[in-house]
Amino acid sequence: MTTAVAEPALEEDDLLPAAADDQDIPVPPGAPRALLGSLLAPHRRRIAVAVLTVLVQQATLQAGPLLVALAIDRGIPALRDHDAGPLIAVTAAYLGCALVATLLQRSFIRYAARINQDILLDLRGRIFRHAQRLSLDFHERYTSGRIISRATSDVDTLRELLAEGLQELLMVCLSVGYITVVLCLMDWRLGLAALVSFLPMYLIIRSFRRRSQQVYRRSRTAVAALIVRFTETMNGIRPVQAFRRESANNRAFDTVNQQSATATADGLLEMARYVFLSRMTANTWITGVVVLGALLVSDGSLELGVLTAFVLYLRRLYDPIDQLAMFLNSYQSAAAALEKMAGLLAHEPSVPEPAEPTPLPAATGKGREVAFRGTRFAYANGKEILPEFDLVLPAGQTTAVVGATGAGKSTLAKLLARFYDPTAGTVTLDGVDLRALTTADLRADVVMVTQESFLFSGTVAENIAVGKPDATRSEIEAAARAIGAHEFIAALPDGYDTDVRKRGGRISAGQRQLVAFARALLADPAVLILDEATSSLDVPGEQAVQHAMQTVLAGRTAVIIAHRLSTVEIADRVLVMDQGRVVEDGTPAALIAGEGRFATLHQTWKDSLV
Amino acid sequence: MAENQNPAPPTPAESNTPSTGDIGSSPESVPRSPVRSLLRLWPYAREARWRIFGSMAAAGLASLSVLAVPIVLRGIVDGPIAHHDLAGLWPLAAALLVLGLAEACLFGVRRIIVARPLAKVETRLRGDLFAKLQRLPISFHDRWPSGQLLSRATSDLFVMRLFLAFPLVFLVVNSTVFLTGTVLMFTLDWRLALITLVPAVPLMVYTRRFEAGYSAASRLAQDQNGDLATVVEESVLGIRILKAFGRHRTMAEEFRRHSAALRDTELRKAGLLGNLWAAIVGLPELALGAALATGAVLVAHDELSVGTLVAFLSTALALRWPVESIGWLLGFAAEAASAANRYFEVMDEPEPADVPPAPRGAGRYPHSGDAPADDRGIRFTGVRFRYPDAPAGTPDLLAGIDLHIRPGETLALVGATGSGKTTLTALLPRLYEPTAGSITLDGTDIRDLSREELRREVAVAFEEPTLFSATVRENVLMGAPNADEQRLARALDTAQAGFVDRLPEGLDTEVGEQGLSLSGGQRQRLALARAVVGEPRFLVLDDPLSALDVHTEALVERALRQVLSDTTALVVAHRPSTVLLADRVALLADGRITAVGTHQELLQSCPAYRALMSGESELEGALAR
Known part of the structure; x- marks a missing residue:
């Protein structure tokens, strides 16, 4: 056996740092705030209405104790003088206020929910569309799990803040504000005494915020570690059991589990400390004010009813302190989520739409000419994959590209499909630079089938129809038949209508690839790129596909990338690549007859068949 | 008294997971009494039981000290103030201060004593689940998507821990406080007490009914959220295909449809919530207004002291939370019960039988030399x-x-x-x-x-x-x-x-x-x-x-x-x-x-x-x- 090709220095997908955290997406300073601003801006008017509603609602709600004071100080003496008027008026006012407060509360909740939901709808849509716009190099770095959590759990965190946190904060602020004003108006001396309590309260809240922030970070890290360990074990349960990793895993899980328990308990203790300190302060203050009030009443400078109202108000004043702590907690997680979402949204796609698109010349039915001119490609870290590269693929030609892993074959295909843009030089389709084409034009004409064959949830037919959404059932079946996929599909429990995610829908990797082929065929592109698209097929499957290809590829330009040499047989032309360069170029027969790498490889392969 | 929401574990995207209904032994298929489900937590909660009881006692005492405050206030108003006797003010003020400090300390203690033990309970539940899952056969894992398992290990356990820390304690405490408070109000003045209590019954009935409607809407929202997550997940996992065929617009349409459906459900939830809050805020206020008027009339006719009226109104205000809370505490208990069901559903899966491993060195396993050549x-x-x-x-x-x-x-x-x-x-x-x-x-x-x-x-x-x-x-x-x-x-x-x-x-x-x-x-x-x-x-x-x-x-x-x-x-x-x-x-x-x-x-x-x-x-x- 000959060693024809040197082991590639490093494979091309190598060493992409699989970002374990979000540091690889720089968040521009101020982006989270700007994002929040742009989300709220369209609803400015409605938010104003909502605030106004709460303003009035709180006014009516907080009038209660004041009316109690009136009832005691005015209503009762008047009644003793046989004048029921004031008491009736006060009672009516009390009931009226209660009623108005109730109705306003109800409409505020509904109205605020509408605003919240519109904001969330907007945000979800933005993240979704943005993720779809971002280019593939981004998707390769930023794992799918993280994009998914941006669009789901992070949005949920913000939803919690909007739905409960902000609403509550608004109410807390307003009620504190109102009560303070009322207290000062009722009696400035007592009001001032109550105001002084804000200082220790502020200090307590500030210290809670600082301390719980640290605990919160620890807890988030611990939970994340826990989730990774858990998911990894469940997804890899076969090797876990086969290699008897259970007890080692239990020990490792126990460590992260304990860390998470410690962080959880620390969080609970911080809360306990806060509740203790704030209650202590509030209750001490209440006692102080009651004593002061009693002194004032007894020397006649304060009415009894006012003191009663004052004490009732005072208790209400301190009631929302606990809610404030809850708000701080949900604010912390929402701020973190907002930052991550802003980071994602601030990331610009590296493959942008053209400002002034150029249309393609009319289709000839013979495929299109593809040309690479002075094309270079390097990763952002400077590692060059494709040194300067020139290549013309005439319309209608089927070209096979072979070479070791890391030779640059896949990069070539991805540049042609415009999953990436070249670092220098151009890739053209019938003379038009790919960068000048609209996505719609480009995708209608250039289709790539890759090794990975993801199936969307839905039926087999729907999965094939991704290639052409308005395809009829007979078109779908024809595509499946052409590629040799019809037999296995027909044998599924519900045939073409089998749900691929449901029971009995077990579809093997090879069968998935056939579905992917049928999908590409249905799309009927002028340029078809097959990137290791037959790697999971067995030999008969691969042959059936190749047989079909000979008819299917007529009238198309095709680029076939393969590890397996059998694929090469149907090509008009073979390119052997090594370290980003074409080292051999010719018809299969000519290359086999020669003495180059391809001839050696081919011989090795032929030997294995005998 | 509100409970903290500890940083909740991120809810896993219940992605590409068939809803629980798809899975053989779905919890919904076997209606179990919530009490029985929750009782299954006992073995785990057992080691923390004294702490939990202690927490209940502390919370109960704290709530009672809150209830005692109005009585002291009455003493101040009717005693020192009415009689201009400032010397009598100090002992009462001291009592007020002591009650306030006791409340603060007790509420602090109630949280402190359970913080670590309950975190440990959650940890044990999770550790046991993890170990169990590793022992279960591959065929089990084929049926259960890891997202479903993860949500059991995180959000469900979170709900269960929260239940032990809060709703469990306050279901007991608030019922006690409510009964005590009611007795107190009747001692202060039975007529006012009756007036105030009128809305309590319809309110409890209403919150119960609300829970039913709301939890149905919540479940729908959860499902729709899951669907939405699935669309997101597929759009990301299949990004190469979507890009290769330029199909992201079809997917965006799908996404828009799902998120709009979710929005409608959320708005329905908000509508229900609005009604609930209206009832919770409105009914007691109206009753209180009636009590105020009646009280004033009684005071005017010297059938009631001003101090008693003040005490009564304070007590009535202090009882609002126990009454309002019963509904959602029960709702939370139901949620915890369903979380416990989901948890034990996995824990109850039969494990494959296994022979005990032979002691090292004395393996039953015959070495190839010993076996007949054919075998x-x-x-x-x-x-x-x-x-x-x-x-x-x-x-x-x-x-x-x-x-x-x-x-x-x-x-x-x-x-x-x-x-x-x-x-x-x-x-x-x-x-x-x-x-x-x-x-x-x-x-x-x-x-x-x-x-x-x-x-x-x-x-x-x-x-x-x-x-x-x-x-x-x-x-x-x-x-x-x-x-x-x-x-x-x-x-x-x-x-x-x-x-x-x-x-x-x-x-x-x-x-x-x-x-x-x-x-x-x-x-x-x-x-x-x-x-x-x-x-x-x-x-x-x-x-x-x-x-x-x-x-x-x-x-x-x-x-x-x-x-x-x-x-x-x-x-x-x-x-x-x-x-x-x-x-x-x-x-x-x-x-x-x-x-x-x-x-x-x-x-x-x-x-x-x-x-x-x-x-x-x-x-x-x-x-x-």
């Missing part, structure tokens, strides 16, 4: 298998496999896609159990070995190479924790995994979800190294070279041949090159082994094999073109 090696006898979820009426996937792999022999298993090759290999380490028939290793039925022993003898490399978040070294040494550096180097060498030297940290580079991402070929080579590092006596390789390029494949094959020379091995092969590793080949078709022989023999004698491996005529034709 040595791996023998499948009449093995049948079907997946438990296979549609009725389909034939068994494996329908009577008889196969003998001689000791030291390498046997290649070939067959068309979907013929059950991978399934057959999974039976050997007992990842699945045959429906019928037996498998023996050197004459010993694998069911007579503990799984631990069996899996020590049989090493596997899977087609889908999985690396864990750990260093390269740890990943490979999973196959033999005690192997020395030399054996490690030899295994890496065999698998042609020389690339590890060029990784940033060499063998100590972190890989997996949290580390460096490796290409499919690299992962496959590490998985292969993992399988051979222990120099196992029995080796199962499931298409171990599929992701390698021709050149590397050739190198690996050459090295493997050495390793395989004295190992009994079963190798699943798709391609002729892999078949060449083997001494003999077995062809799997229609659930049976239809032919066994050397590659050459089968090429000549078996048309089906020839078709599977080459189809030479066509090839020649293509070449001649």
Whole structure:
């Protein structure tokens, strides 16, 4: 056996740092705030209405104790003088206020929910569309799990803040504000005494915020570690059991589990400390004010009813302190989520739409000419994959590209499909630079089938129809038949209508690839790129596909990338690549007859068949 | 009194998961009483029971001290103030202060004493779940998407812990406070008490009814959220396809539809919530207004002191929370019960029986020398298998496999896609159990070995190479924790995994979800190294070279041949090159082994094999073109 090709220095997908955290997406300073601003801006008017509603609602709600004071100080003496008027008026006012407060509360909740939901709808849509716009190099770095959590759990965190946190904060602020004003108006001396309590309260809240922030970070890290360990074990349960990793895993899980328990308990203790300190302060203050009030009443400078109202108000004043702590907690997680979402949204796609698109010349039915001119490609870290590269693929030609892993074959295909843009030089389709084409034009004409064959949830037919959404059932079946996929599909429990995610829908990797082929065929592109698209097929499957290809590829330009040499047989032309360069170029027969790498490889392969 | 929401564990995207309804033993299918479900938490909560009772006591006392405050206020108003007797003010003020401090301390204590114990309860529940899941058979994991399991390990446990910390305590405390407060109000003035209590009953009934409607809407919202997550997940996982076909707009439309549906449900929830809050705020206020008017009339007629009226109104205000809370506390309890159901649903799954592992050194496992020559090696006898979820009426996937792999022999298993090759290999380490028939290793039925022993003898490399978040070294040494550096180097060498030297940290580079991402070929080579590092006596390789390029494949094959020379091995092969590793080949078709022989023999004698491996005529034709 000959060693024809040197082991590639490093494979091309190598060493992409699989970002374990979000540091690889720089968040521009101020982006989270700007994002929040742009989300709220369209609803400015409605938010104003909502605030106004709460303003009035709180006014009516907080009038209660004041009316109690009136009832005691005015209503009762008047009644003793046989004048029921004031008491009736006060009672009516009390009931009226209660009623108005109730109705306003109800409409505020509904109205605020509408605003919240519109904001969330907007945000979800933005993240979704943005993720779809971002280019593939981004998707390769930023794992799918993280994009998914941006669009789901992070949005949920913000939803919690909007739905409960902000609403509550608004109410807390307003009620504190109102009560303070009322207290000062009722009696400035007592009001001032109550105001002084804000200082220790502020200090307590500030210290809670600082301390719980640290605990919160620890807890988030611990939970994340826990989730990774858990998911990894469940997804890899076969090797876990086969290699008897259970007890080692239990020990490792126990460590992260304990860390998470410690962080959880620390969080609970911080809360306990806060509740203790704030209650202590509030209750001490209440006692102080009651004593002061009693002194004032007894020397006649304060009415009894006012003191009663004052004490009732005072208790209400301190009631929302606990809610404030809850708000701080949900604010912390929402701020973190907002930052991550802003980071994602601030990331610009590296493959942008053209400002002034150029249309393609009319289709000839013979495929299109593809040309690479002075094309270079390097990763952002400077590692060059494709040194300067020139290549013309005439319309209608089927070209096979072979070479070791890391030779640059896949990069070539991805540049042609415009999953990436070249670092220098151009890739053209019938003379038009790919960068000048609209996505719609480009995708209608250039289709790539890759090794990975993801199936969307839905039926087999729907999965094939991704290639052409308005395809009829007979078109779908024809595509499946052409590629040799019809037999296995027909044998599924519900045939073409089998749900691929449901029971009995077990579809093997090879069968998935056939579905992917049928999908590409249905799309009927002028340029078809097959990137290791037959790697999971067995030999008969691969042959059936190749047989079909000979008819299917007529009238198309095709680029076939393969590890397996059998694929090469149907090509008009073979390119052997090594370290980003074409080292051999010719018809299969000519290359086999020669003495180059391809001839050696081919011989090795032929030997294995005998 | 509001409870903190500790940083909630991120709710896992219940992605691509069939809703629980899809899974055999769905919790909804067996209506269980919430109390009974919650009682199952007792064994776990037991060790924290005194703390929980202590927390209840502290919360109860704190609430009672809150209730006592109005009484003291009455004393101040009716005593020192009314009689201008300032000397009498001080003891009462001191009492007020003591009550206030007691309340603060007790509420603090109530949280402090349960913080660590309850976190520990949650940890134990989670640890037990994790261990249980690792013991459950692969067939269980086939049915349960990991997202479903994760949500049990995180959000469900969170709900259960919160229940023990808060609703459980306050269900007891608030009922006590409510009863005490009611008695207190009746002692203060029974007429006012009656007026105030009028809305309590409809309010409780209403909140109960609300819970029913609201939880239905919540469940719908959760499902819709899951659907939305699925769309997001698929749009990300299938991004290459969507981009390749320019189909992102179709997906965006789908996304818009789902998020709009979710929005409608959320608005419906808000509507219900609005009504609830209106009732909660409005009804008691109206009753209080009526009580105020009545009270004032009574005071005017000197049937009631001003102090009593003030005390009464304060008490009534203090009782609002216990009344309002009952509804949602019950709702929370129901939620915790359903979380407990979901948790125990997994914990109740039967575990496969296992024989206890033999003491070290005294293995029951006969060494090859002891067994009669005929029994040595791996023998499948009449093995049948079907997946438990296979549609009725389909034939068994494996329908009577008889196969003998001689000791030291390498046997290649070939067959068309979907013929059950991978399934057959999974039976050997007992990842699945045959429906019928037996498998023996050197004459010993694998069911007579503990799984631990069996899996020590049989090493596997899977087609889908999985690396864990750990260093390269740890990943490979999973196959033999005690192997020395030399054996490690030899295994890496065999698998042609020389690339590890060029990784940033060499063998100590972190890989997996949290580390460096490796290409499919690299992962496959590490998985292969993992399988051979222990120099196992029995080796199962499931298409171990599929992701390698021709050149590397050739190198690996050459090295493997050495390793395989004295190992009994079963190798699943798709391609002729892999078949060449083997001494003999077995062809799997229609659930049976239809032919066994050397590659050459089968090429000549078996048309089906020839078709599977080459189809030479066509090839020649293509070449001649």
